[in-house]
Amino acid sequence: MIPFQFITAFLLIFMGVYAFLYKRNLLKLILALDVIDSGIHLLLISFGYRLENNVLPTAPIYTGYETVKAPMVGPLPQALVLTSIVIGVCVLSLAVALTINAYRHYGSLDVNKLRRLRG
Amino acid sequence: MNVLPFVIIIPLLGVFSLPLVGLVGKKAREAWALLISGATLGVTSKLLYNVWSTKETLVYTLGAKSPMGQGVGFPVRIVWEVDLLSAIMAFTIAFVAFLAVAYSIEYMRHDTGLEKYYVLILVLELGMLGIVLTGDIFNFYVFLEIMSIASYALVAFRNDTWEGIEAGIKYMFVGSLASSFILLGIALLYGQYGTLTMAYLAEKMAANFTLTAKIALAFLIGGLLFKSGAVPVHMWLADAHPAAPSSISAMLSGLVIKAGGVYVIARIAFSVFGMAVNLRTLGWVIIFFACLTLIVGNAMAVVQTDMKRLLAFSSVGQIGYILLGLGIGLAAYGTKVGEIATAGAIYHTVNHAIMKALLFMVAGAVLHELGTKDLNELSGLAKTMPKTTFAFIVGAAAIIGLPPLNGFASKWLLYESSALFNPFLGAIAIIGTAFCTAAYIRVLYTFLGRPSERVMKAKEPGMAMLLPMFILVGAIILMGLFPWQISKGVMIPAASMLANIKGYVLAVMGGV
Numbered sequence: 001m002i003p004f005q006f007i008t009a010f011l012l013i014f015m016g017v018y019a020f021l022y023k024r025n026l027l028k029l030i031l032a033l034d035v036i037d038s039g040i041h042l043l044l045i046s047f048g049y050r051l052e053n054n055v056l057p058t059a060p061i062y063t064g065y066e067t068v069k070a071p072m073v074g075p076l077p078q079a080l081v082l083t084s085i086v087i088g089v090c091v092l093s094l095a096v097a098l099t100i101n102a103y104r105h106y107g108s109l110d111v112n113k114l115r116r117l118r119g
Numbered sequence: 120m121n122v123l124p125f126v127i128i129i130p131l132l133g134v135f136s137l138p139l140v141g142l143v144g145k146k147a148r149e150a151w152a153l154l155i156s157g158a159t160l161g162v163t164s165k166l167l168y169n170v171w172s173t174k175e176t177l178v179y180t181l182g183a184k185s186p187m188g189q190g191v192g193f194p195v196r197i198v199w200e201v202d203l204l205s206a207i208m209a210f211t212i213a214f215v216a217f218l219a220v221a222y223s224i225e226y227m228r229h230d231t232g233l234e235k236y237y238v239l240i241l242v243l244e245l246g247m248l249g250i251v252l253t254g255d256i257f258n259f260y261v262f263l264e265i266m267s268i269a270s271y272a273l274v275a276f277r278n279d280t281w282e283g284i285e286a287g288i289k290y291m292f293v294g295s296l297a298s299s300f301i302l303l304g305i306a307l308l309y310g311q312y313g314t315l316t317m318a319y320l321a322e323k324m325a326a327n328f329t330l331t332a333k334i335a336l337a338f339l340i341g342g343l344l345f346k347s348g349a350v351p352v353h354m355w356l357a358d359a360h361p362a363a364p365s366s367i368s369a370m371l372s373g374l375v376i377k378a379g380g381v382y383v384i385a386r387i388a389f390s391v392f393g394m395a396v397n398l399r400t401l402g403w404v405i406i407f408f409a410c411l412t413l414i415v416g417n418a419m420a421v422v423q424t425d426m427k428r429l430l431a432f433s434s435v436g437q438i439g440y441i442l443l444g445l446g447i448g449l450a451a452y453g454t455k456v457g458e459i460a461t462a463g464a465i466y467h468t469v470n471h472a473i474m475k476a477l478l479f480m481v482a483g484a485v486l487h488e489l490g491t492k493d494l495n496e497l498s499g500l501a502k503t504m505p506k507t508t509f510a511f512i513v514g515a516a517a518i519i520g521l522p523p524l525n526g527f528a529s530k531w532l533l534y535e536s537s538a539l540f541n542p543f544l545g546a547i548a549i550i551g552t553a554f555c556t557a558a559y560i561r562v563l564y565t566f567l568g569r570p571s572e573r574v575m576k577a578k579e580p581g582m583a584m585l586l587p588m589f590i591l592v593g594a595i596i597l598m599g600l601f602p603w604q605i606s607k608g609v610m611i612p613a614a615s616m617l618a619n620i621k622g623y624v625l626a627v628m629g630g631v
Contacts, residue, residue, distance in 0.1 A: 001597075012302065017296075019504070020292075020296060021262075026288070029292055032293050033296065033299065035298045036296070037299060037302075040299065040302050040303050040306055041307050043303075043307075044306045044309070045309070047306070047309060047310040048231070076309075076315075077309070080257055083257075083261060084302065086269075087264045090264075090268050091264070091295050091298075091320075093267060093289075094268060094271055094272060094291065094292055095219070095288075095292075095295070098271075098275055098284060098287050098288050098291060099288070101275070101278050101284045102284050103290055104415070105284055106281065106282040106285075110245060114285045114288060114289070116281060116282075116285060116359045117282065117285055117289075117362070
């Protein structure tokens, strides 16, 4: 059986791709990109999750690991997701800045209006 | 001493110190940017020489002596791994980037916000160098995003024009979606195999190749075809490359689509998936896209009236040739034909970087002096700008593949191998070249035709713009004089090192 968190992650990715293809507002496109990224982050985080003997796992930064006797979640996916979030913020801010500029030049946020380049 | 880390350290230092140096003055900023890119060129040439003379894969582990974890038998650290293909790419990147920085000193003189411009151009170079050096698949993603964000910002650099903004937005949305696909592929690979080191991933995959890995491969190849501008998804390229400032177009068309696209396809297809996947099928998939790209890109170039747009479509076409060589190299893996095809693809990558950088610099010079890039207004340019026209003739002849120039040798390798592999593919490659010739002959007719009013007022650009152009012309002619020595001495060894998947894995894993 596929774990439910994977299904949620792929649902998020699919929703993002759907919105990316069918929405026309630039801000909605930016949100769609963010939703796709969130889905991938959820997928990565859930790869690190371990459930052993029905004991909830602890965070990798938790120091009293020996006394709790619980499995630890994988630290690497969390580091990856942290990196990816930082990259996502860069892309997001640049996208918003470009959108503001586009609104200045075109007076609209509709992608279909951004059609002056031809050939 | 291992020169490998300095390939990243020097540009990284330069990027972050550039705004401080820029406080001294405009001249100091330009000199610093030139110095940093020149030093990077020096380091990469040493790296290329080291790898070429020893024919060994260099490995550098970040933060430790060995990539292996303490007490465990598998690599846990980030590694950089350089074989001859990576070294050739790194050298080409540093060479073209150096000339682009030199060119932009005069070309960008009238723009404002130049401290940001020089920071971004060095970040772009840094990102590409990181992509070709790295041997860790998530590290590759980080460098890919560094490169992509810098190039989105540079395409939209002239934000007072609608052209740059529109192209920037299109490029950014398509590029970010492609990056997300690539990240999804990487996440799936990590979830399946629990490692990010390319060499270890290849070893684990050879033992157990699952459906998840196949899906991951599809996402990775799909995203990378987006990034390299292959045909069903090439429209962003034709918008973004003409809209950027010409020095940036030279880097985008010459380097970015190769370092961030074709090179990574080669690395992932050979070194990561090579031992597991059915290379014949994968090769034919790439050949299919290559043929489409080849025909559509070159054919669209013929009908353009905007000079830079013509060059951008021609880039799409040339990417088709490189992908064709790569695809045949995969489909005929292990045979002589496959090796020649891969060597041709690598050779053409280098040649096209030089030729297309030159052509975009010529277009930039014309745009700088005349304020237009519409071919209908440029007739008779040879009368007033003879040196620029000469540079264009050399670049165009090289890209068509006329014998005394460098494009001939690489295209010959590609024609030869594709005809041997499947005559039908050879025919397609020749048809692509016919379209390409038509497109460039048209521009030449315009340049050599009867001078128009507007052109009579033009004059040659300054020395700072002519010099980088003539260095590239020199490189084209020089490489054209020794075509077979270069292909035998550098490109064939690079292809055989790329095809030696076991060697790439063992360089990191040791004698396990």
